[in-house]
Amino acid sequence: MILREADIRPPDILAEYLRLNAEDGRRLLEQAGTLQHRSCPGCNANNPQPAFKKNEYSLVHCGDCKSLYVEWTPSDEVFEAFYQDSPSANYWADTFFPSVSEARRKAIFQPRASQVNAILASYDMRLKVAIDVGAGAGLFLDEFNKLIPGKDLRVVEPSAILSRTNRNLGRQVFEGYASAAAMDPAWRASGDLVTCFEVIEHVADVDAFISSLRDLCRPGGIIIISGLCGTGFDIRVLGKYSNPVSPPHHITFLSRAGVERLIGRLDLELLSFLTPGVLDVDIVRNVLLREPEAVTDDFVRDLVLNGSEETRAAFQDFLSKNCLSSHMWIIARRPR
Ligand SMILES: [Zn+2]
Secondary structure: OOOOHHHHOOHHHHHHHHHHHHHHHHHHHHHHOOOEEOOOOOOOOOOEEEEEEEOOEEEEEEOOOOOEEEOEEOOHHHHHHHHHOOHHHHHHHHHHHHHHHHHHHHHHHHHHHHHHHHHHHHOOOOOOEEEEEOOOOOHHHHHHHHHOOOOEEEEEEOOHHHHHHHHHOOOEEEEOOHHHHHHOOOOOOOEEEEEEEOOHHHOOOHHHHHHHHHHHEEEEEEEEEEEEEOOOHHHHHHHHHOOOOOOOOOOEEEOHHHHHHHHHHOOOEEEEEEOOOOOHHHHHHHHHHHOHHHOOOHHHHHHHHHOOHHHHHHHHHHHHHOOOOOEEEEEEEOOO
């Protein structure tokens, strides 16, 4: 079965979420007061090239590594309060995620667990302890546990409700952020595997965040991160029309070159960079069907709107295999 964007993001629910997100974004800017400047979260250069505005946030491309990012962000404290209680964050937790969680289990979490298992096998990693950072309701760990039962699967999760869900499943939970968990002697350097899915695009201080994942991992252990790639097809082609480019939730879209610089800077070894995304073409098509002006390039418009299903599938396959999808996986090792 071919996965469609609507399977995991029903259009009505997505539209309402994006509306709340834009409202929250404006409110957050008013509340935030002084914004914090950041250099490129990928290569650390300060060479911003104006890209476009979205929800009143200015996005720039890094002139060096081409990462896309919000240059001026609210502080960590403002973000923390925002994620704890805001209309868009609450809508995601109360309505959006529950409505698609079972569809996502099949479409996302089962393949994700299989892929992680295959990665561990390819690096001959014998797993005892895995830590999933931002585990949510624990669906990835559910599926991972089905594949390789009997492992010590731990959770780092800031939400009290979701932490309880995981505790009820018998998992050891650190209720809080990765930065705090990495300071705790019981958690520090304890994971043979540290995973963190779809979080990095939310993060302002990416160096501190990746350092926390590194510190949770034991020397020789593996870190797997997934997220949005700023040089991937749908984000690159759609620019401000891209739904995932949605500050204040999503503010960081690293390029492959940015990932390489970031991982090297933080004393990690980049084992692999992959973009196993399957939705880029469908995402661009859905935006174009609603907003015909979103893409001006005739070739891309024609391919995405009028190409046969086979042609579009083949093009998506080409994007995935050539690291040109906007859904990226970073596989790194903490050196011994
Ligand atoms: Zn850069």
